[in-house]
Amino acid sequence: MALFGKSTPRLQPELNDAGLGRICKKIQRPPAMPDARDFLVEFAEQFIEEAGIDWDRRWHRVSVMAETSMESGFDRSWLSRRPNSANALVLNAWTEGLRVRHGESAGELPSAVQRCHQAGAARPHDPLPLVALIGLLRLLRSPQRQVELVWRETVRRDPWNREAHLQMLGYFSEAEFGGPGLAREFVEVQRARMPADAPAAALELTAAVEAFHRATSKDQLNAILGDLWWRRPNAQGVLDRGVELAARPDFLQHAAAAADLNVLAYALVQAGRVPDASPVFRLLGSTVVPWPWNWQGDSVEEFTRWRARARRSAALR
Template structure:
């Protein structure tokens, strides 16, 4: 599978179908059951997930996106009012409704705090709050909530991505500042985790998120291959280190058994685009082949943003038709 074309070329809409569930077949099945009102399958899924916090956060987030989730989970709570899982999922659903303008943000915050009180060790209600405040809150709220998640699970994958995206948006007029705080944060966070952690890719994510901000601000080309942001010495160092990590991860014995990450395709997507921008076409093609239908057009597109919308907006801006 060859890398995606540059942003100036069109692709068929059908190629942008992107399921946030990724390759979690159990999650896909439970989501389908919930759409038909069978919430007991969701209850079983979350019970089986246990304290795999990354997987629990991913599953709650994906389930909460569905328009019918709130109604069916309310039925679950009526049947089992003491269920902490139902409270957590309902809080996530309230956050997504608030982000879509269908719910008051304060009501969503209250639901998250109530869920957090039920399960003090669970970072998932705090992740829901972080999702909300990453878009609607003040920066001090975002930092505080990230700390709440990290206190409960220091390697929380999704929380680190949300924090990077928010930090990258600081000082958009500063341009390609190699001392920008998003790079410091990514380096610091990657240094705090074990060698096998997927968070080793955070420096690449930071570079891509900052590129998103600069391209939106108009100080960088919307075509990543034409942007100097990807050809700097620092960018090459970041990409090499992360790619070398992934090669080791993919090697038998490189990663601990049973540690396949629920959002591994998200990491691969960032790394594949970065490798493509660096001109390592053969390696990029191998990475894009691994991602398959989850590859996105833009280096910064991942399941928290619709890849087709990101691509369409970038292409319109590049062609001067925005």
């Protein structure tokens, strides 16, 4: 378990996957020599395959590698060398979607969709091509029936896939295709069926933080009203369940657990429950992810400031 003050907080997209951090450093600055690039492609392929059918771990590796590939173009380099690799197809498709979300042209999206279908056909048991496809269909504003067909097949392959649940949460939001209450209904249905230790267990918490952000927009009146948001019984229940889950040593073992713990720590401090956030920060150590800390400023600065307050509150207990 990490302890306060042992290291400086920093953004760590790889979370607890040290091997992923090492390979992303190589992807960020791919070697110029063709033979060296071939070696890096082979290394990346083997690294993803090491996760076996741990789909949660595989997606974490692919998604973080995609973030790194956006500027370096490693995804395109890999695909050009191995056009039939399901891993290369999914990585490229997801990276192209990320590029669009960061302002690039959407011209590559139809081809990215086809790559998801190609990867899915090559690996009919693998949910990752379908997870990527849901994200692309959202960008293309595809019909609800089409998205839900892909969703159903995704959860048939991997019932509690974290990213798939988060993608559908975004899809059902009022900003996209959802009407009032549709995202909340989706969360409630999933929570009623979901095991407490599922990789998607933080779906409810994520939805609550997103709702909190909508309630605390830049408008001053909304910000004042937002102070009361977490005092509602439903919101308190979400936090209570998160605190209980984080305290169980046999839970939160999925690949992105540290990202979910960041969300929990943020929600607790925003709700004024800084003492409850203290053990969560202790679990996190120095691991910071951008969202949701970046809602109010620099992610690392916000994390560091609140971790210090949590440290002081722990000392007073």
